[in-house]
Each structure stands twice: as C-alpha cells, then as structure tokens.
Amino acid sequence: MNHTDERLNFIEHLARWINWPRFIFAVTLIFFLTGILFPFYWMASSSFKTYAEIGGRKPVYIPSALRWEAYRELFAYWNFDVNIVNSIKVAVPTALIAVILSTMGAYAVARLHFRGKDLLTNGILVVYLFPGILLIIPLFAMVSRIGASIGFEVQDNLLVLVVMYLAQTLPVALYMLANYFRTIPAEIEQAGLIDGCTRIEVIWRITLPLAIPALVSVAIYTFMIAWNEFLYALVFLNSRDLFTMPIKINTIFNDPSPRPHVVMAASTIMTIPVVTLFLALERFLEEGLAAGGVKG
Amino acid sequence: MTGSTPNDRPRATAGGWYSLQAQEARLAWALILPTTLIVFGLVIFPAIFSIWISFSDVGLKNLNNVFRAPFVGLENYRHVVNDFAFKFQGLESWGAAVTSVVYSFSSTILTLIVGLIAALLLNRPFRARGLTRAVFLFPYVAPIVSVAFVWRWILDPRPSGVLNDVLMTLGLIELPRAYLATRGLALALVIVFQAWRYFPFAMLMILARLQAVDNTLYEAADVDGANSWQKFWYVTLPELRYVLGAIFLLRLIWTFNKFDDIFLLTSGGFGTNVLPVLTYQFSFKAFNFGKGAANAMILLLILVVFLIIYVSTVMRGTEE
Numbered sequence: 001m002n003h004t005d006e007r008l009n010f011i012e013h014l015a016r017w018i019n020w021p022r023f024i025f026a027v028t029l030i031f032f033l034t035g036i037l038f039p040f041y042w043m044a045s046s047s048f049k050t051y052a053e054i055g056g057r058k059p060v061y062i063p064s065a066l067r068w069e070a071y072r073e074l075f076a077y078w079n080f081d082v083n084i085v086n087s088i089k090v091a092v093p094t095a096l097i098a099v100i101l102s103t104m105g106a107y108a109v110a111r112l113h114f115r116g117k118d119l120l121t122n123g124i125l126v127v128y129l130f131p132g133i134l135l136i137i138p139l140f141a142m143v144s145r146i147g148a149s150i151g152f153e154v155q156d157n158l159l160v161l162v163v164m165y166l167a168q169t170l171p172v173a174l175y176m177l178a179n180y181f182r183t184i185p186a187e188i189e190q191a192g193l194i195d196g197c198t199r200i201e202v203i204w205r206i207t208l209p210l211a212i213p214a215l216v217s218v219a220i221y222t223f224m225i226a227w228n229e230f231l232y233a234l235v236f237l238n239s240r241d242l243f244t245m246p247i248k249i250n251t252i253f254n255d256p257s258p259r260p261h262v263v264m265a266a267s268t269i270m271t272i273p274v275v276t277l278f279l280a281l282e283r284f285l286e287e288g289l290a291a292g293g294v295k296g
Numbered sequence: 297m298t299g300s301t302p303n304d305r306p307r308a309t310a311g312g313w314y315s316l317q318a319q320e321a322r323l324a325w326a327l328i329l330p331t332t333l334i335v336f337g338l339v340i341f342p343a344i345f346s347i348w349i350s351f352s353d354v355g356l357k358n359l360n361n362v363f364r365a366p367f368v369g370l371e372n373y374r375h376v377v378n379d380f381a382f383k384f385q386g387l388e389s390w391g392a393a394v395t396s397v398v399y400s401f402s403s404t405i406l407t408l409i410v411g412l413i414a415a416l417l418l419n420r421p422f423r424a425r426g427l428t429r430a431v432f433l434f435p436y437v438a439p440i441v442s443v444a445f446v447w448r449w450i451l452d453p454r455p456s457g458v459l460n461d462v463l464m465t466l467g468l469i470e471l472p473r474a475y476l477a478t479r480g481l482a483l484a485l486v487i488v489f490q491a492w493r494y495f496p497f498a499m500l501m502i503l504a505r506l507q508a509v510d511n512t513l514y515e516a517a518d519v520d521g522a523n524s525w526q527k528f529w530y531v532t533l534p535e536l537r538y539v540l541g542a543i544f545l546l547r548l549i550w551t552f553n554k555f556d557d558i559f560l561l562t563s564g565g566f567g568t569n570v571l572p573v574l575t576y577q578f579s580f581k582a583f584n585f586g587k588g589a590a591n592a593m594i595l596l597l598i599l600v601v602f603l604i605i606y607v608s609t610v611m612r613g614t615e616e
Contacts (some may be wrong), residue, residue: 014451019526028417029428035492036434040299042458043446059456105331112324115316122330129338129599131553133572134592138342138349141362148360167338170331196564199323228439235580250560253445260449267442280435282430 040271047071047265054261070265074252080266082241083248087227087270090158090244094165096172099215101166106177107203111186120179127171132231139164140235150279155236164232168223176221180214213284220285222276224274245270340476350589359585372590381574382591389567390478393598397568399483399558403490408540409548410491413497416528418499419506429503436496444560447489451475482566483533486558498543505539547605552599553576571595 002275045062050069053060074080098239108114143160184207191200208215230246237243243251249266254257278285345362352365376382384391390398418429420424435443450458453474460472476482509532517527556571559563564573571591579588 025417025420028413032414032417033428033431036431039446039450040434040438040441042450043442046446046449055456057455059458059461061580069421077327082553093580101330104327108324108327112320112327114324115323117324123340124331124335129603130339130416131555131592131595133553133575134346134589134596135339135342137344137575137592138587139338140526140579141349141354141359141585142342142345144360145362146423159542163334167334170335187313195391199320224437228441230560231576246439249441249445252447255502260452263445264365267439267445267469271438271442274437274439276431282433282577286302 018076023139040275043264043271046261047268049261051259055258057175071263071264073259074265074269078252078262078266079249080245080248083243084269086158087245090098090161090165090233090258091223093162093212094169094226095152095290096217097162098166098169098222099219102170102218103171103176103208103211103215105170105174106181107207109174110178110181110190121174122191124171125175127168132168136231136235143236146171156236156242158242158244160236161229161233161244162226164179164236165222165226165229168229173218176218179210180211184210216284220277220281224277227270252258301514319407329580349586351595352586353385354585354589356519356583360516365586372586373594374588375587376578376594381569381577392564392569392574393573393594395431395483395568396552396595398422399487399568399570400489403487403494403551404544406487407494408544409499411494411543412415412502412536412540414495414499415502415506416532417571417591418503432499433496433606439559440556443493444489444557447492448561449478453477467472474560477566479567482562482568486561486568489561490557493557494551501543501598505536509535545603548602549599552595571598 042239047070048063048066048068049060050067053063109117188210189202189206192206195197197205228246229244230250233244233247234250240248241249245266249270251261252266253263330332349365350513351367351369351433352362353368354362354365355397366495376572380389380391386396390609414432418425418432422428450461452458453472453476455461455472456466456474459475460469463469464472473481477487513531513535515525517531522530553572554570555576558568558570559573559576562568564577575588575591575595578591
C-alpha cells in the first residue's frame, strides 16, 4: 500500500516537473548522447569479442566476457607494438619541437618589432588554406629528389614525417601562443629588463612560466595531430616496420579475411590516450579547439 | 595576429647595427627563422612547385628530376577535365568536381545545424553539463581512422552489422543492405558522418558566442511578449550571424580539402569520389603526378573562386 503511494507520488512529481520544453530538451540530449557514445561503445566492446561473436549472424551487443583474443592477435600476429612505438616516435618529437619553435616565433610576433612582420605572419597563416593533397605531390617529388642526390633513403623515414607535421602544425601553434603572450602584461617583462635581465633571461624566467597552460595545450594539439595523421604517413611510409598506427590499422582493415574485432582493438588502443588527455585537460583545451587547433 | 601594442621603452636613435631597435629586430628574426624556413620550405614552396608539376609530364621514372620533365602546357588539365571520373555526365555519374561541391556544401550546412542545436542544448544549465560538453567533443578529437572504421563496422553489409540488425528487427528492411556501396545512399551517409564528426567544432564556437549575448536583449523581448521561438529567431540568430558565417567558411574550406574521411569510408567509390581522393588516385595509383597536380590545382582554383565570391558578398554584409 505504502509502496504504490510512493509510486503515485513519483509519477505526480514527474508530471508536475515535465513540460514541453523540458521534454524536448531531454529527448534531444538523449539522442545526442546515444549518437555520440554508441560508436565508441561499439568500438571498445567489439574489441573484446571472439571471432565467433564477431562473425555470427546477429550482432552481439554485450560481449559474453572480456576476451583478449583480438588483442593477442594484434600483438602476436600483427606486431602492433612496433606501430605504437612508431607513432610515439613521431608524435612526441613533433610536439616538443613544435612547442619550442612556436614559442620562439610567437614571442617575436607578440612582443618584438621588426620589418616584414605582417607579411610574414599572414604568409604563415595562408597555410590554413592549402589542401594537404596539393602539397603532397611536390613534397613527394622533393623527397625523392633529395634521396636521389644524397643516395640515402629519405622516403621511408620517420624523421621526414616529423618535419612534415611540423610544417602543418607550426602556423596554428604560433598563432595560439602569440595570442596568449599578448595577454601577459608587457609591464612584467619591462620590470625584468629594468632590473638588468637580458631579453632571453626575461623570456626564460618570466614569460614562459606564465605561459605554461598555453604551452601544454599547444603540445597536446600537435601531439594529437601527429598521432592521428593519415595521408602523409600513407604516402611516405612503405615498409611495415615503420608504419604508424593509422596506416597499420588501415592495413589490417584491408586484410582479405575481415577481422573487425582486431581493427576495433587497434582503434581502441589508439583512441584511449587522445580521449583521456582530452577529458583530463578539457578546460584549457577547449579554447584551442575553437581557435582551430585541430585543422580539419 | 598584428597590431600588438608597441613597447614604450626608450629607444636609442633609429637605425644602425647597434641600436636597440636593430638588436630587437635581429633577435626577432633569429627567433622566428626556424618556423619561417620550415613553413616556407614545406608549404609555400611546394605549393608554387606544384604549379610547375601540373604543366609537366611527371611519372614515376622522372619523379626525382622534375625540373627536367617535359613541359606539356595544358595537356594535364585537358586530361583531367575529360576524365570520366572528373566530369559531370548526367545524374547517374556526377564526377568528382560536382560531387565535391555537393558534398562540401551539404556537409557544412548539416554540420552547422547540428552544431547549433548542440550549442543551444548545452547553453541551458543542467547537472553534469561540463562532463556532457566534454563528451560532445569526442567525435572531433578521436582519431579519424578509429571513428571511420567503427562507422564502417556499424554500417557493415552483413546481417551482423548494427544498422542492418536494427532496421531488420524493426521490420523496415527485409534483407541486409550495403549502405556504403549504394550510389546516393553512400554520399548521404558520408555527409551525415561529416556532421557527426565535425559538429563539435561549430558547437564550441557558437557556444562561446551565445554566452556573450547581452541578456537585456532577452529581457526586452520578454517585455514585448515574445515566445521562445520568436526570441530564438529575432534575438539569438541575428547575434550569431557573424560566427555562423565564419564557421561556414572555415568548415567549407576544410571539408573541400578533406581526404581521409572519404578515402577511409568508401575509397571514393559508389558516387562519393571527391577531388582530393581523385588527386590521390591520379598520383599514387596511376602514378601520373602531372595529372594529379593539375587536378589539385583545379581544386584550389574552385576554392579560391568561391572564397572571393563569399568574402565579397556574404562577409561584407556581416562585418561590423
């Protein structure tokens, strides 16, 4: 008796709370969350299925148990560990060098006066307009020309990718950092200069420590771009030992015998660091996203 | 990027190698030189270089000696324009040029609409809004390879594909369908995928603008007895005009240039071949780099023409 009373109360409460705008709001929100999260759930859950579960007549919505079959195949048969290491070898140097170079450049743009600054900064931003596919043909020709002239295989080289990714990420990194440097009052630096520090000391001791949030977010963006990049890696890497994760996943996907669970396992491994980084540092990464930190 | 406030530091007389001004300029150049070299060497120079390639006969044999490649004038361009993969041949076969335009415009508009709805949704206060907003960004920050392949797996043509299973259980279809291998449907799905992946970008920019809208405008509308729809139409939307125009432009450029998404979803088959994918096919499948470069130049040209029209008509109206 008591129990039904409570239920009635609850329905009454709900009926009083709900109105059209709230109903539409709730339905839309659920629609969005399902649409966004289901593919990620499907990716992770498929990676824990067996080949029988993957190849059955009906999709298995909830795997019977956490099975590591796909992951075992990924590492034992496909040597995915090599590809993880390659991706790290590309993404970490790209992020570090991009932060160093763009800090230097951004400081010059934000604080110093020199002739040709406008032309230079606008020229660097034009990069935003050029399609990667347009640049890849001449870059490919240049790389093979350099390779032919110094007799050294330039093409199959992770270093080439690092340099290419730098060219793609530096302009935005410079733009984001320059904007941040402008928000640091110039008076603080002038106080340092008056106290007898040199410019370099001022940058090192005063400006950089204040800019750490911006430096971290630029590092993460460039890391993400290098980590996720597909086209350049596809064109410039030929040997399987040098494949970064995206190219390797593409190879596994195109294997004559379809193995979606293995593809999903590899995709999960590749997605987790990016999404985790993002969730952890969401607050200061959002601004950079809106500024076009991730081009594309 | 420009227009920073000048340092009011006293300066030595202008000019001269040792003047403070000259020292400052030298330091500035030293600081920005590495970035400049990399960007000019690997973006600006190749861009100009590709004009040269598009007028030359470049294949695998003479790839490492492009400057000696035979000059062929507009031959590459003629080959591209006459290629059945490029040109429009009626509604059955659109060709990459028309497909590209249709694809980028529809994707951009759909992305804007979904982004606007998402922004309006998240502009209301509710519990766990911060977390929800972070989750809404997932499709945009996750690696393209992962999300493209999970969508292919959801759209799998076998009965074990999720969409096939759902639609068959609901009785909407009798037999499993190959969604990404059906002309028309494939293009529509690729456009929906674009909206799914890129709406967070639009959402973030719109959200930032929404939070800056002066609240007194809504109060004034309340006084005038406006309902929510009228408030949206006469207050919110005009306030968003500029930001919507900017997102439209950026997304259109990026979508038009985009290679990965279509390459990974359909490899350009079944009526989804767009100019970037076609450029790739000319260059790295047929190894005709001259033709590829010509195709890429046409892509850039279409983009530039559109930009000029857009900036001179639409943007002029919204500039404040």
